[in-house]
Structures are given as C-alpha cells and as structure tokens.
Amino acid sequence: MMDYPLLLKTILYRAVTVFPDQEIVSRDFSGMHRYTYRDLDERVRRLANALASLGVAPGERVASFAWNNHRHLELYFAVPCSQRVLHTVNIRLFREQIVYTVNHAEDKVMFVDEDLVPLIASLAPELKTVRQYVIMTDKRELPDVPLPGAILYEDLLSQHSPDYEFPEFDERSPAVMAYTSATTGDPKGVVYSHRGLFLHCLTCLTGELGVDDDDVTMPIVPMFHVNAWGRPYTDTWAGCKQVYPGARPTPEVLCDLIQEEKVTFSAGVPTIWMGVLQHVLANPGKYDFSHVRYFMSGGAAMPAALTQQFQEKLGVRLLQGYGQTETTPVTFINSLKAKHRRLTGPELYRLRTKTGLLLPGLEMRVVDAEGREVPHDGKSMGELLLRGPWVIDAYYKLPEKSEEAFVDGWFRTGDVVTVDEDGYLQVVDRTKDLIKSGGEWISSVDLENAIMAHPDVAEAAVIGIASEKWQERPLACVVLKPSARGKVTKEDLRRFLEDKVAKWWIPDDFVFIDEIPKTSVGKFYKRALRTQYEQGRLTS
C-alpha cells in the first residue's frame, strides 16, 4: 500500500474538488458573511503563507481566541495543514488559567476575535511567548484597545498569495491542541495529531452520525472546546452547507439561524438545547423546525425530560454523544439498534438517555476496583477504560498526571458506567464523585436526579462525607426554587425519596444553599462543596 499519510489537508482537498460551490455561512460582527468552499480554500492558502511571513516555524503553536466563525474555520485548516499547531484557547477559562495555558503551550502568534480584544489586552503583559496579535473582524480599523503591534486579519490575508502547496509530513505530527477545563489544579494540555483527527472525523461520518451535502450543519459547541467535537472537519469532508453562529449566540440567534438557514444538524451541550427549547416555547407559531434531522447533545448527561420535550414539542430528535477532551472527543453515540426503531413514548426516551454504543475503531473495558471486567448486564458498575487511534496517551509536558490517567495502554476516563446486554453504555458517576458506603457504591448523579425530580427543587449536588462506620455517607446540597424557600424541609425531601431510591441511599443530611458552584463549562464543581464542608462553611 502507498505510504499515504492521514493529514487534514485531505479533507479540504475533497471538499474543494467535489463541492467547490457549497456555501459556508458565518455570523460575522457586522452581519452575515457568505462564501463557498472554493473561497475557503483560497483564504486558507493565503493564511498559510501569512503564517510563514510571521515567522512561525513548523511544529510551533498558533493560538486562536475566537468564537465559531469562518475565520476560525480558516485557522482550523491553515495552521495544521501548514505543519503548525493550532492551540484553541478556551475563552471561558479563568484569567489565570488562560495565562497558564498560553504560556504552557508557548504560543507564538495569537488570533483574537474583535470583541475579545479587551480581555486579551488586559492579559497581554503576562503572555510571555506571544510575539504577534492578529485581530479578526470585518471592520477596516483596529479596535480602540491598546494591544501593541496588533494587525488586522483581513489586511494580513490580502497581503499574501493564495499560491501555496500544503506540505506532506508524518501523520502523527501534532495538529491541534487544547486544555481540559480542570476542576482540580492547572488545566492539562491535550495534543491531537493529524492521524487522530482524520480517523475521528471519518468515523463521525458513519452510522447515525453521518452527514452529507444535503445537510446544513451548525456547530454550537465552541470551536475553542475539543475541536467543536470535530464538526468543522467532519462537515467540510462531507461537503455540508455550514453555518457558524458567531459571537455570544443567544437562544434567539440560534433559533433564527436554524429556521432561516434550514439547519438539519447541530451539536451542543444540554444547557444550549434547554435554552433553545424555552425560546421556541416562548414564541408560539414563530418557529418551524420540520427540516431538522437531529441535534446532537453531549458534554453532560441528557435529561430524559429534555429529549422528550424536544420530540413532542419541536418534533426534533436529540441524539446523545459521549467523550472527553482526551478522546478528540466522540467515542459513544446513542444510536438506536434495529430492534428499537419502533419504540415510542417513555420506552424510547429512556433508551435515548443511555450514553450510547461504542463507535467503530475503538476498544473499551469496564473494570471494578480490582481491575476485573464487569459483566454487560446493565447493573454491574465499573470504571470505563478506552483505547483507540483518537485517544491520547499522555498530557502535554505533564508526566506525573499522565501516569495516573494512562495505565497499560488504556485511558482511565474516571467515569463509572454500566453496560447493558445490548452494549449500551450508561455513565453512572465520576469515580471521584461516587460515594462508597459500607462496601457498596452510591451514584451521586442518580441521587441528584431523584432529588431534582422534586417540583420545588431547582438544583441538587450530592457529595460523600467521611463516616467512621460506613466509610462515606451522602450529603445533599439543595437549591430550592425561590417560591419554596423556607417552606420545604429536610423531612419533606427525605419522605419524597423514600419510594424512589434504596433506603440506604437516602442522604444523612440535606443543606439548603443559594447556588451550586460551577466550573467554567457549567458542570457542578463538587470539589468546592467538599472544601466548604471541610472548612465548616457548609452547614444545615
């Protein structure tokens, strides 16, 4: 066989060869921007020449600090296809984390969206390796913010020729890097190779995930977060019409784009879908989503009520996906098996909240505390381990963290799961959030869901508290809806749970708090709760 490397340039090559006139729509700062794959290809080549002129050597890092738009898409191709590495800086990290990741990655040039310039300008003195800032905007002028030596992206492109041939090199070369949204310690760097992204995105074209040039796709999941789940590459490969929703898209912006651009496929976290649902319901008669094939939901467990409401009120299927920053990210998809295709109502929604089936090309193991594989019976819990060509084997320049997470060639996901007889994975909890009570395991997630089913509860987080007798016991931290505050008691909640969970699962104590602390990506930040408890600040 030819020694033909699996490089990202192959994706762009096919798109422009087979679908040159397909459209890419981008919500730019002053209005909608439209062009074709042919235009994308030309601008990517200009940008590759520009990167050389900025003195970025092969293998060096180029940072993006940007929303989902066409310029970010150009960076997605130009940087790795010219053998440089794109560091998609997470704009939602805390300030000190942004500084840490840029310095840790040693980014040489940074491309910044117009509206994010003030934030970067305030951090610039601490970004030690960045030699050049490039401002991405559709305006002709630099924003009125002091960022020394900054230049305009459009000026840069116009100064360079589209005459550029992508080099060929080892497929294991780094292409993109990102940092985990750490809840403990500094964010950890993850490097994606051309080979890994190629195989991940090719696999994302198979089965129920598959899209084609009849699809209009809109990634809502940010391009600064785990490759926007690979959509920019996957959708380009398939020749889809692509829609990029731009800066700070509100539910209204998203709903309008879905309707006006006839979006058939989109991808985002459950919080986004919650917002979309509420906006549609608040504007009866305004939206018709009958052209939508499905929306993918990932990044957090999808509540059964959400998939049900999407189906029944909007006529849209929510398809659950699963993965981690360490896995490029997609590894499981909630495809329906042939025998499930005729399910309806509660049975269907229950199945759709399962995490999903393993994608082609990967291997999984589910092991108990002793490292033994647990049976696929839908009940036995164990930690999910993964192997595959788009799973990383170490964190970037972080050997000690890598030793914990990567063991004997497997990635320890830290997720406690079950697998049923049909092969459906169900994430039960994080290993570190699981409560070990008297030799048995209590799922904090299941318990939280049971509590949140109470009509007066807005949110609930359950943590394990040290117990001499039982090792650990659950403590429930509950946010009541404003109307119920001071009225609903611990005893009410205890009684409510009695016929819903095993008796020994019922928390020993409930504390009422105003808000659950959350991470930069909106997940419960349980470590903060544990610290508050240890410091005596969390009391009932």
Next chain:
Amino acid sequence: MMDYPLLLKTILYRAVTVFPDQEIVSRDFSGMHRYTYRDLDERVRRLANALASLGVAPGERVASFAWNNHRHLELYFAVPCSQRVLHTVNIRLFREQIVYTVNHAEDKVMFVDEDLVPLIASLAPELKTVRQYVIMTDKRELPDVPLPGAILYEDLLSQHSPDYEFPEFDERSPAVMAYTSATTGDPKGVVYSHRGLFLHCLTCLTGELGVDDDDVTMPIVPMFHVNAWGRPYTDTWAGCKQVYPGARPTPEVLCDLIQEEKVTFSAGVPTIWMGVLQHVLANPGKYDFSHVRYFMSGGAAMPAALTQQFQEKLGVRLLQGYGQTETTPVTFINSLKAKHRRLTGPELYRLRTKTGLLLPGLEMRVVDAEGREVPHDGKSMGELLLRGPWVIDAYYKLPEKSEEAFVDGWFRTGDVVTVDEDGYLQVVDRTKDLIKSGGEWISSVDLENAIMAHPDVAEAAVIGIASEKWQERPLACVVLKPSARGKVTKEDLRRFLEDKVAKWWIPDDFVFIDEIPKTSVGKFYKRALRTQYEQGRLTS
C-alpha cells in the same frame, strides 16, 4: 495520541461487543446455515489456533478457494487477525493461472470448498508449496476425490480451543492478497495491508454507501475477487445481518434470498443484475423487492437501460461504484448531490451512469498525454491517476510491471476519463483501447455503445487498426442477434451511426463474428481480437 494500530481485529471486536446476537446466514452445501456474530467470533478464534497447529508462521500465505459463505468469512478474519496472509485465489482464472498464482504467492495451506475439490485435485501435483489441504463442507465425510492428506474444516475447528487472543502488530502488515485478472501476461499480485483495508472499509461506511444493523447485506461479488469489495469487513463492522449466497448462485437463488431474507443492500457486477432483472420479469407476481434500499453495481460500466429498468420495473436503485484490484477496490461512488435528489426519468438515469464522486481520503489527477491536468468540464479526456491509503504502490514481486503502473507516487489506472463541473468522473475508455485517429481520440466504448443500440446487434467490440494516414482507425467487430444474421449489412450499420457519432468516428470496416472473446471475469478481451486481426483471421 495512542500508537493504536489499525488492524482488522478491531472490526470483529466491535461486532461481537455491540451486536453479538446479529445473524449471519450462509447458503451451505446441504442447506441454509445460520449463526450469530458471537458464534463467528468463537469459530474465528478456533481457526486461528488451528492455523498455528498447521505450522503456518506469521506472514505466511494461506489460500482460500471458495465461494461466498460463512467459512470463507471465518478465513477473512482468522488468517489476517492471527498475522498470516489470506490469498483469495480466483477460482475463475484459467488452470495455468491458478497454478501460477498459488506458486507465486507460495501458499502453505489451502482451504477448498467441497465442490471445487475436483479442480484443485487435478492441479495439486503442480502446487509446489501447499503442504495441507482443508476441505470446507457441512458433510461429515471427505469427498470421494483423491487429494492427499486432506482434512475436514469442521474436524479441524472442533479440535481447537476458542481461547485465543489476537496479537497486535504493525498496521502496515499484509492481511489479504489477490491477483488481477490479467488480459496480458501473468496475473499480477496485489497485497492489501490491515491499514489499507481498515481505512477502505471505514470509508465504505460513510455517505450513501453507509449501512447499519438495520440492513441485511448480501455480497454477490465473489469473495475470491478483490475482497468482495470489502463487504465482509464493512458489513461486519456495522453489525449488519449478512447473507452469503454460497456456491454457483443462479439468478433464481439470488432472487429467492433477496426476498426470503429481506436483503436491503447487495453488491455485484452488471451481468449479475441483468440476470436478476430477467428472472424477476420472467416470474411476474413472484417477487416483491420493496424492502431493498439499493444494490451496488461495479466492475464494469452500468448501462443506462439497466438502472432505468431496475428503477421502473423493480423499484430498486442501482448505485454505481468504481475501483480496481489495485485500489482495494472502491474509489468512486455515484452518490447524488443534494441538487440532484429531485431528478427523475432520463435525466436521473443519465446521471446514474456517471462513474461517480471521489470517496473521502483519496486524491485524483486527470492528465493528458503530456502529464498536464485537464479541466473539469465534462469534455476534456485524460488518464485517471489515484493516490490514497488504500491504493497499492507496487505489484507483489514484480518490479518491472510496478514501474509502469506507479509513477511519482501515483497509481496510473489506465482508464481514460472526464470530470464534469460537479466533480463526477466518467470513464470513457481504457488508455490501451482508445483509438488515436489523426491527433484526436475516439472512445471505443462510446462507439460500441452506439453500435449496440442497434436493435439487431447483440454485442460489439471496437479495436484500433494501424493506419498510415491517420495513425489508427476503428474496426468494429459485431455479433448480430441470431434472427438478423445474414440480413443486416455493414452499410446498414454505417447509416445507423450517421446521426449518432461524429462522422470521423464511423468505423472504416465492420466484421461480423459469432462471439466476442471474454476474460475470466467477463470483460471484452480485445487483445485476442487484435491478435486475430494481425494474424489475418478476422476478416469481413
């Protein structure tokens, strides 16, 4: 990223993990055989242990001489997954070619289907490297044919444990090999690596080619010919119900299986589909193919009339694919673009006879005699060159032939093609069959199609004859339908062509013959015609 090799074992792993109870149906010698992926996996492991007991070392070749059935499928996995190489011997080659390929590949063990034992027994004295014959049958007794030391496949499997762990090794290791059905000289060996097959078959799960566990797939294209277009691996990966039609399947057998097993997807050459069509039309009311999604047609150009009749009389879409033994084989597929989805009638059928769009992961060039790329205008002709991870870069132990076919990292397909503005490839001719007349090219294939449109013509082949003035001029070799013999004249054909092709395309001469010589796979064997002409045996 993990250094996770792309091996065929990954395909079987997913199938048995996610779809253990899915069914595989095989038309065995004494009746239908049914089992599950779980059973397949167990027997593959037994077979891997058996191969070790037969003394086949890693990298050594194991020959199969068999039809499409479940034992052949077991060989497809057990041989390569245990790091040996499966040589799928083409049972339709001439006797001396079979001997040549087995000796050239140095096959150590040969697995032979029951009904093919007499043929192999007659060749056995010449097969110098084969140490052991294994007979594949559902009967308990060896066939009554002398094949020294032969043993029964089922006995062999029962003697070995299913306890076997597939080894891990370099993904570039050879997995399967095959020989081209050469029209000139000896067949040429082609070696497929694990990596090449993995990437080819993963890509065959994307776009319109994609199948899933709701599909019932039946490969009719032989497993002894270019990996049955990858279907055994592709369909296993997707967890399809698979149907194997067994030995010498007639159109009746195929039609019955399609109907009884509810086949939704199948793959075969146009001749097969012609037979299926005729059988259905000859048995009105017997067959209902409404459950079929589509049938794939490849290996030869698909006549427009065939796709039209399938659509209008059977309600089934024929999807054209394209490839070569050297390309694993699939490289182009006649997917409809979004804008074509509403086409009907002649416009649709004309589009469906185009060769197709390039699959993801590949690169193409279409070059004129000077090596310059020709425009994508649907008119400019050039030779198709291909690159990609499932394209070979040399023939097995045949350096001089490799130099001609593989130039500067590209495979020269030998096919003359056009590419239109939408990226659709159209094969016009073989480079060696193209007629170079007065500095212009005449497509022998187009000319043949024009002649075969005459109602009294059964078949026609056009060859180039040396001309002092024009370099070459076309000669048409025509087979008239029996009823027209002695009645239709050269002048009739000449007049018939006048308003159908350019005047200078009209053949200088027509000869009437009884039959067009064909290769082992049913293609026109024009070299034989040229030899006959040179020897003066082809005269009008």
